[in-house]
Amino acid sequence: MKGAKKMPIKAISVDMDGTFLDSNGYYDRDRFDTVFQAIQQNGILFIVASGNQYAQLKSFFPNKDEQIIYVSENGALTFQNNRLLAKHTFSIEIVKKIVAYLTQESENLEFVLCGVSQAYMTKSASLRFKEFAKTYYFSLNEVEDFKILPNDDFVKFALDVKETEVNRVVLELNSRFKNHIKAVSSGHGSIDIMLPNITKGTAVRQILEKNQLDVNELLAFGDADNDIEMLQLTKFSYAMKQSSNSVKSTAHHQAPSNNESGVLQIIETVLQL
Known part of the structure; x- marks a missing residue:
């Protein structure tokens, strides 16, 4: 080299x-x-x-x-x-706002909420999404919903969408939560919602x-x-x-x-x- x-x-x-x-x-x-x-x-x-x-x-x-x-x-x-x-962790206030958006305002985007101790997803998640999550998260807990957040500190949201939808979803997330998150493609339809900077x-x-x-x-x-x-x-x-x-x-x-x-x-x- x-x-x-x-x-x-x-x-x-x-x-x-x-x-x-x-x-x-x-x-x-x-x-x-x-x-x-x-x-x-x-x-x-x-x-x-x-x-x-x-x-x-x-x-x-x-x-x-x-x-x-x-x-x-x-x-x-x-x-x-x-x-x-x-x-480095998100504030609880931002986590709640992102959860509300993903579960109520978006087109039902399924996600893994990544904590320091383990990762979390809902029991009602689709089988396809559960297979995706289990591939990448070995310490994974299924919860009823995210109305009450698990007792953990949170570092990332992980989404899996159609590859043709990645750019649109990334742009929407970054626009909606400007300066509070950074959404990026992590390849093959995966999107990470990360801490800014x-x-x-x-x-x-x-x-x-x-x-x-x-x-x-x-x-x-x-x-x-x-x-x-x-x-x-x-x-x-x-x-x-x-x-x-x-x-x-x-x-x-x-x-x-x-x-x-x-x-x-x-x-x-x-x-x-």
């Missing part, structure tokens, strides 16, 4: 769905074990940065918790060694600062709009082959497809494996 010798990579951040994981939600574990051993030997931080829940993310990397930093819920929560290092990029930057690393010592990978701020951090940023145009125009480089282990290919090249 051009410039790598002048600025050695000391941290790697990877999105999961559409980036590190293939289309079936898997990755080459044997190949990664070899790469991860080299990452450790070179003293490189490995950061998993996803819109998904911490409980789900760590399930992909058994016996590696001590060596991985997890940025979950699009930057709202950061974990290491099963310890919460940082959290809290992103994967802000969380990864904080990790770099804590470890006294420069942003251009970071190698970053992503494929969806919720990765953009992370990719903007470093000149060593890679958009996956199948990324949206906005992601490709943000990243400085392009990686092979997630179905070709594109992330591992680039890391192997950088580390000269």
Whole structure:
């Protein structure tokens, strides 16, 4: 990779769905074990940065918790060694307003309400939506309704709509709750309602600062709009082959497809494996 010798990579951040994981939600574990051993030997931080829940993310990397930093819920929560290092939460007032809009004023948009402790959805949710939710949220509780909020702090709303409806719904949400939220596409019909000014990029930057690393010592990978701020951090940023145009125009480089282990290919090249 051009410039790598002048600025050695000391941290790697990877999105999961559409980036590190293939289309079936898997990755080459044997190949990664070899790469991860080299990452450790070179003293490189490995950061998993996803819109998904911490409980789900760590399930992909058994016996590696001590060596991985997890940025979950699009930057709202950061974990290491099963310890919460940082959290950013919505005010209860905003949560109530968003819940009211989604349940009463919108076109019955189904959603997962993501808390620090676990995630929540209604028992009356459609079977299709329940399957979606269970794929991404391992710690998931079904509630009767959201008239009374669960006893938790809340960090994100997750929606799943038709792909043709994503842009319209995102625009409507951002217009309705301007300055209070940031709604973004997270790929394949998924929409995340996030805290404004809290992103994967802000969380990864904080990790770099804590470890006294420069942003251009970071190698970053992503494929969806919720990765953009992370990719903007470093000149060593890679958009996956199948990324949206906005992601490709943000990243400085392009990686092979997630179905070709594109992330591992680039890391192997950088580390000269």
